[in-house]
């Protein structure tokens with residue numbers, strides 16, 4: 001991998017000739033892992049100003065300075081889509097965050113249900129996973145990772161304008177497909193939602209139960225496959 005193929009998520013705002021001081025981790029990566037040299041160019045984005053070509057202007061073991069040269073891509077709207085997934089064990093949660101970012105979600109909301117086998121996350125670690133995935137898949141935004149919420153609390157003030165597709169493994173709903181507008185996908189834990197949970201969720205008018213196909217998917221597969229069905233056709 002060359003320095004020129006690197007994309008880094010940096011603090012905003014980006015404008016022509018602005019100086020960007022990279023943090024310790026990104027400086028270490030550029031200076032010590034990629035052995036970048038002054039004068040080399042890479043791409044940066046900040047989630048609001050589009051993507052820019054940037055040049056390494058100062059390099060030391062602890063800190064690398066870049067200068068933004070020119071915009072390569074204007075900021076463009078990305079899908080307004082949430083993933084509300086029942087919290088899974090650490091490695092599976094990490095994978096869901098990485099894949100959900102690649103698939104284009106704007107918000108990742110871990111949910112605590114009766115059968116989840118975890119109730120807290122390291123938000124900093126998940127945010128770092130989301131940033132790395134956004135850098136790699138050429139996104140212009142990094143999804144917001146929200147602190148876990150109990151299911152009942154999440155449903156109390158569900159936004160009226162947002163359709164919530166709840167993946168029900170008994171396949172009581174129609175097959176999920178591409179949907180426009182403000183959407184959300186909810187998937188359950190390894191042991192599935194309880195009857196009472198599905199009952200309670202169903203009382204929210206914005207909820208539609210959906211099937212993800214004829215097979216029973218693992219919880220992490222359901223989150224990833226569901227987002228692919230929901231978002232793959234979106235720009």
Ligand code: SAM
Nearest residue numbers: 167168169187188191192211212215216217222
């Ligand atoms: N209760 C079953 C079990 O214990 O194996 C299934 C739970 S499934 C592993 C975990 C979650 O994935 C479910 O709560 C559901 O949200 C989703 N899921 C899995 N397969 C699905 C399908 N074919 N259609 C809709 N949702 C599915």
